[in-house]
Amino acid sequence: MVGVTASALIGVLHPLLSKLYTLLGGEYGRLKGVRREISFLHDELRSMNTALEVASHLEEPSTQMKEWMHQVRELSYDVEDCIDYFMHYLGENENCDGIIRKTSRRLKALRVLHRIASQIVELKERAMQVSDRQRRYEIEAVVADSSSSTIDPRLPALFEEANRLVGIDVPRNELVEWLIGDTDLVKQLYRVASIVGFGGLGKTTLAIQVYQSIKSQYDCTAFVSVSRNPNISKILTDLLWQVLDTSNPRSKYQKQRIKGIREDLEFKILQEYHHLVRIIREYLQDKRYFIIIDDIWSKQAWEFIQYRERLIWRWIAKGFINKQQGQSLEETGERCFNELMNRNMIQQVDIDYSGAPRACRVHDIMLDLIINISTEENFVTLVSDTNFSTSPRTIRRISLQGKCEDITWPDTSSLTHVRSLSVYDTFNHMPPLQDLQFLRALDLQDWHDMEDDCAYMENVGVLHQLRYLSLGRSNINEIPKQIGKLKNLQTLDLRTCTKLKELPATVTELRQLVRLFVWSGVKFPQGISKMKSLQELSKFDGSSNSADVVLELGELTRLRRLRVGWHPNGPVTDEEQAFPGLCSRRNFFII
Template identity: 30%
Template sequence: MEVAVSLSTGVLEVVLGKLGNILMDEYELQTGAKDGIRYIREELESMQTALEKVSKVPPDQLDKQVKIWARKVREMSYSIEDTIDSFMLHVDDSDDGEYSGSSAACCPCVSAKSMLPRSYKARRDIAAEINRIKEEVDEVSKRRERYKVDSIFVAPASYDPRLLALYEDKEKLVGIDHSTDEIIKLLSMEGEGASEQKLKLVSIVGPGGMGKTTLANAVYKKLEEQFDCTAFVSVSLQPNVKNILSGLLRQVTASKVKDDLEEGKDKDKKSLHRRESQKHDGNTETWSEKELIDKIRHVLEKRRYLIVIDDIWEEQPWKLIKCALFENKLGSKVITTTRNTEIAKLCSADEVDGIIHQLQPLSDGDSEQLLYYKIFKNEGCPTELKDVSQKILKKCKGWPLAINAIASLLANKPTQTQGQWYSVLNSISTGLENNHGVKDMRLILSLSYRDMPAQLRDCLLYLSIFPEDHIIGRDDLIQRWIAEDLVHGRQDDYLYELGNKYFNELINRSMIQPIDVDAFGRAQACKVHDLVLEYINSLSAEEDFVTIFNGLQSFPQSDSIHRLSLRNSEGEHGIPKAIKRLPHVRTLVVSSCFFYSTPSLSIFPVLRVLELQRCTESNIKGVENLVHLRYLRLTQAYYFFYDGDADHCINLPERIGNLQLLQTLDLKDAMIKELPHTVVQFSQLRVLEISLRKFDKRCETLLLQCLCNVKQLEALCINAPDLSLDFMLQVDWAPTHLRRFTASPREQSKHMLRSGWVELSPFSRLPRWINSSLLLSDLSIMVRTLAQEDLEILEVLPVLRSVDLEVIQATGTRLEFNGSVGGNGHATAFQCLGNLKFASRAVGLVFKPGAVQELQKLYLCFDVAETKDVHGDFDFHSLENIASLKTLDVDIDCRCARLWEVEAVEAALSNATKLNPNCPTLGLTRHFPDLILHDQEEEIPEHLQAKKKEDALLSRVGPFGGYGGRARDIRVTPHRLEDVTIHSANVVHSLAFSYADHNGQQHSTGPWGSRDARVSTIHLGPSECLIKVSGSIGSSSEAAKLITSLIFVTNEASYGPFGKCIGDPFEFHVPSNSSIVGFFGRAGTRLDAIGFYFRPL
């Protein structure tokens, strides 16, 4: 089938703008050269008009010669733009009196001696280049006349979107309830062997775009709470089975065992979950498929599970995944989705008690409801459009994606008339009635595609550079668009807003799917539906817009490559060594530098966007010579990034500052050694995202200089696991363009309770310069303390929409969100705040009447016991003052909390939401429920004072070590340490100990880690107490950073070393007249970190 022809005019529009800039007086050119540029510009404007006209014509109406002419125009436009960019770049260099010899190699049209455009030779060479371009333009113009391009008739079209947002709320699902109930019924049907509760599998089969994934996800969400562990993974057309198995393993291991709090029930399951959580740590990228399968089977062996395997295309991937699905006779359920009936039959083989569910198109009633809802919302269809709407629905034949595409096309019309609807109806090819499958979808998608303006079409085509099922961040995508000049306007300050408009427009037209929608309906990311991606991939390949190379086909002609994606493959397939130059490549994405023969960057002279995934220092050699580069993103392998070893850190080139046009520097997933001194030259930087491990005073000064030199910085993200950023507190900096600011010691996706409450925060307090960031929209920051005055700084920021605060030290007083209201009756404090996340060991927040009037999503995370100790109660009644609140999600840390305290928290939160007039939904999760204190004597609140007195004497320090494993802590407040048991070899494998509480009752905990090494036990005498612990922190094959040795010193003797003293030393000596009484830390299969509880003797 012939797909729609894009005939992109976006690059022509950019070229015309740049030609206009050259004609400005600041560029001294020969008179003839200026005349030539005017002529070229006029001819290109005429060609642009013809291309826009042709792009509206259905592909079957276009002559082949017209398509060839359009391709020639496009290639010529790319070449002209490369010439202009090189010229303007070197003009700027000469004006500054600076010239780097390395730049000469990057200019295809201007020699090294012509860098000074005001010289006679430079003007002469530029004039010669213009004459060459003029001759090429003349030839293309003559072809246009020969092919009679202008004779093509196209009806005039206008574009004025009426529908502002189709996704303000969660998209209404039509016809899903009946199908969901039917799948659930099939999963619960009793077949042969039902008494053994055999594994039950339902395979959903149907054409692409029918809603298989939507249905499977609806069933999954409805049933997931009924199972011990769950997972949802996608296979896709070109699956990486190892990645799929790794994702499956992560999900089933992270799932929580359900806890019904009945005495003795599910103890085995909870114990198993703890053991598996300890073991599943480290890098699975190096595991074989067999190791991953064995691990998954072991995890699933004693658990009742629900797993969805989505989008299976071929037999072999399913056979491998099926090996991991352990038949445990516990009534586990599996759902698969596929487009292929034969694959569905394979999935539902007899040995798994399977059944096939053939997904049917939407009924006439549901189809009608979906179409009308997408266009008219709840207003209903006008009578005069009823007849034509039924004819349109007849051609869509109940396919949800087809209905959505047509609905979006109709909704974007300025008015809804019979004539317009019949025009759309007549445009739909009769192929819908004669053909089947993906071809029909392409025909429908082509209508929406041709209805887009040129710049939006280019932005959509750019998405083909991403692989299937990829989550594409909104801000990252917009910055790539800007770097490629796909988003362009008169004022650079508004490029982000324009890019955001394009992003939302693609969502409104149902061409991309919104992901992570916030309280204001803003999608933080997007995905591309499989069928849409297939469609734009075919368009992109036809236009040479994006070239995807995985080594399985011959390398394409180098002159036709403009954007190159080297996809992951099992072998080392890269660019052939015979290729010495790719002169027109603007974007290069290498998905895995480990598996590819990474190309030398010197062959990409005009590169603008560069992304190297899982790269090493050798992969970025020569990056400083890419003088056209505007976007640079580097990522490292998981075990390199979290190891922090200097050997694995990336050392940026010293001359990285040569990249004068760089707008985005994204190093948040790569660990850098240090900042080169040339970073202060980044004057055009708009986005800076970095991860830091070790920073000396020199680097601090360079970073501050860099920030102060960048006048238009829009996004700043600093991940600093082991560093204080307090050097940024006193800087005289006014980031007036800053929209997004993140400062955290952990990756943003990592849950704070899973990674443990950290002791070191990036900032000791909120930076005062934030009050100058009047455009700040998103803030995510960790501080040691937060005072009322800090909230008062944030509350006046006019467009602050999302705030994520993590506070290390709780204050004794509660923080108040004021209800300030202006003369117009609208809030003046936090007037736009829609999302608020607040995490602290002790949470005490007060929302005054009228406060946070726009807040719809609230998240809280706190320690139950510490909140009780600090604030004395669980007072959440002020939540009822948040009138617009829709959802309240709460994570509570139950460690060392009594059962009645946990239940009191839950009751207080439940009561507060019930009293809220908006009736928000409450999602509450207990963390570490197995560490809740269950007093056998049913201790009641009056005994709390004794515990508070005992706890007041207890202090803690640490932990020292790495970040692997999971957090480990004790259940009861320790009073005296009795004995310590260590398993050790080359490193410390595990730690266990016994202690007495203030009542003299004995408690034991551990081992934290594994017991597969030499064991040693220290028994403390009646008068012996531990006063000092020292050791070393190093690395091993099991972990990037862990405890390699320990030495224990008491008031009577010294014990150890246990392990080998390799790595960085650490030491803790208690204050005078004190002793160590217990430990906490982190452990998986080894002891990753250790911290100490101590108290006065």
């Protein structure tokens, strides 16, 4: 198990070593006294990285090795936070215009830089202590004999394809016969079958085979997966979408009815649990349907499905993906995702038009393993009830899950080094943003309590290290002007903010933004041509924006993917007219 932990820790150290190398070779290292300390940190961490590469081959580490690796990881995180803070203030000072303003900012920054220099000295002392402790207790990474460890032969069977599973034909045929066979049971109004057993037995595989065998014999069908932390409204919404997609309406009334329900779903009119239940019941009342609800643990147990692109973008923002020669970060992330699929650590849920996986989930046994390792390694802090228990370890990542109507957060100092915050479901009391100055990823896509005025986001400008921001599924109608202060932001996801009508002018200051997603009809400010890093934009509404703004898109030289909507009476109605330079580019797609 140490091999996995050591490899993950190497992934943390590599980008940090790159940052330290940049500091040593750039203007930052000119400050007296700091360059020497940074050079020492670089050399010490590089030596630790070499030791970790040897340790990555171990199977069972000693207690001393585990503790040493924990100290190296925490030291690495603190060094990176300090360096990022250091680079931010120096960069902010250099970007000032005017001698008086620049001098004023420099004097103000000197006090901050003095404090940062003291922190670097303290980190140097910690690095020396970690290195001395390794030598004092003779913590050595001795490569274990690979022949002494074996893999549980039952584990690969958990993810075998159906056609390679032994004994599935009999239970599948039995269930099919029971559901549609010529028996008295067929005359019943409805039938419910349960497949029960412990995790990894093959229940889902059996259910999929039954579903594929007889789904064509029903008016509409749905297959939804659920697990431990439910979002009932989302599951019911997914179920309703599938029922509509598999229906074959014949009359004009049926087609109009389906169209009306689709529009209500798209514009978030149907969100409440009781409304969804009522619509589903009414729609299925006169139909023959087949619905499978997979992976139920209890009445409260439902599963959250992760979408591939969203997952990769968050990996990049959190620093989990290191740039490989000849590959972009997205390509490296895709390779990591595919490797997890090939190793059966994640399971495919849906595919796109090209056959590539759109979403994934984790098997229950694998989920238990991930949670245990994450807790042991202090990788993430899970909050799923009203009590937030403090830990002597520094909190690095927070995942808020379930319905927590009230929660008491600890003092500010315990949240200072949080790197990511993800919210799933209902939380009335969120940690203050001003306490999360080192946050890299803020995912509020599944937070259902965000106010229309977006009061929680008022202080978003203090998140100088933020790379990923998702406000999907929220009711906000305005983006705060402070959004322009997020100089490191790479992904801004507003695609399901249906009440949002326009973006603030400050959004054009996001010069590192790579991906921007908005709801149809959003008005863009003039000056978007300054967002030179933008590679993907969806959805740009040509009828809601001026001709000048439309033409500015042609100046985005890195833009590779554009989802656009046109209106016959809009200012511009033709791609060639709007994007004379874009359409001729290689590897450029307009959807």
